[in-house]
Amino acid sequence: MHTPNLDIDSEFDKMLNRVRLGEHFSFSRFGDGELHVIKNGKFKCTQWTLDGNEKENTLFRDAMLHSLTYDRSNYFIGLPCSCREDSDQFRDYIFSNFKLNASHMTFSALFVNAMYRRLQKELIPVLKKHPIALVANDKSNIEHFKKLGFKLKMFFPVPNNAWKMHQQIVTQVLDEIKIHNTKNHIFLISAGPVANTLIPILHSAHPENTYIDIGSSLDQQLGLPKGTRNYLQPHGWKKLARCIWHRPIYRNQITCSSIGKSKTYRAYLKLRALLTTIIENMY
Known part of the structure; x- marks a missing residue:
């Protein structure tokens, strides 16, 4: 289809x-x-x-x-x-x-x-x-x-x-x-x-x-436990992930899959995610 x-x-x-x-x-x-x-x-x-x-x-x-x-x-x-x-x-x-x-x-x-x-x-x-x-x-x-x-x-x-x-x-x-x-x-x-x-x-x-x-x-608005989803954690790299339908829209678009992402790359993404969290909490 x-x-x-x-x-x-x-x-x-x-x-x-x-x-x-x-x-x-x-x-x-x-x-x-x-x-x-x-x-x-x-x-x-x-x-x-x-x-x-x-x-x-x-x-x-x-x-x-x-x-x-x-x-x-x-x-x-x-x-x-x-x-x-x-x-x-x-x-x-x-x-x-x-x-x-x-x-x-x-x-x-x-x-x-x-x-x-x-x-x-x-x-x-x-x-x-x-x-x-x-x-x-x-x-x-x-x-x-x-x-x-x-x-x-x-x-x-x-x-x-x-x-x-x-x-x-x-x-x-x-x-x-x-x-x-x-x-x-x-x-x-x-x-x-x-x-x-x-x-x-x-x-x-x-x-x-x-x-x-x-x-x-x-869940946040309902007062329920925050949960363990990756994107909800301060260093969760999936908060940077934008899913793709057939192919990427942006250059170097980060997908939600761990497949093909080395430990080094995921460590880099975690650091980016943590910095993003810090900046978001400042505003």
């Missing part, structure tokens, strides 16, 4: 402008965990584990497939970059097995690595101008979230491994939208793969809202 080359900064700009202009759209991200489910029917990581019986796993995988192949106006899917394609071949699997709308594709890494700073400095302030509905971990510190300036109108707490009750979560959110006649809200969804199953259903039933799979990028 042929798709045009994409620039991750330009893709971020597009989403930022949609929010600024008050456009209604949906964004569902597929990372390695979600694609493991679609490809293999199982997955395990620190945050969640697909470990149900065969019927539960199949129902959830079918819901994930619906999210991946759902094709409607203003519904966008985030897919893996090509940085790690040599090791996981997810892009080849997706493009070989599913008919997707190329104009609705973007990066799943739109809020992480080097883009995390742009999320915090540019997108978060714009989100605070809109009424927010939040679907997030039940351990989220909602009072902290509101004190930061978010106009929180609705909160749907979900437990760890929420995929096991994804159908109940969908029903609950749909019911509340209907009861309150919720319109012109931005739904920020930080619920692992449940976001994928929830967003296309909400987009279809209530297109007068915006639905964003923001993931763990919102």
Whole structure:
């Protein structure tokens, strides 16, 4: 499947402008965990584990497939970059097995690595101008979230491994939208793969809202543990990484893959990352 080359900064700009202009759209991200489910029917990581019986796993995988192949106006899917394609071949699997709308594709890494700073400095302030509905971990510190300036109108707490009750979560959110006649809200969804199953259903039933799979990028605002992701560490070199779609946009563009990066080069990147962190904290 042929798709045009994409620039991750330009893709971020597009989403930022949609929010600024008050456009209604949906964004569902597929990372390695979600694609493991679609490809293999199982997955395990620190945050969640697909470990149900065969019927539960199949129902959830079918819901994930619906999210991946759902094709409607203003519904966008985030897919893996090509940085790690040599090791996981997810892009080849997706493009070989599913008919997707190329104009609705973007990066799943739109809020992480080097883009995390742009999320915090540019997108978060714009989100605070809109009424927010939040679907997030039940351990989220909602009072902290509101004190930061978010106009929180609705909160749907979900437990760890929420995929096991994804159908109940969908029903609950749909019911509340209907009861309150919720319109012109931005739904920020930080619920692992449940976001994928929830967003296309909400987009279809209530297109007068915006639905964003923001993931763990919102953990800081939710008062949740910072986590161990490389780009969140003071010396994490991935905070310099800008993912590529087919080929680099910039000369010497740093990708998110460790493959091909020597220990010496990674040490240099870590030093650059640490200096970047120091400079960022000064302003």
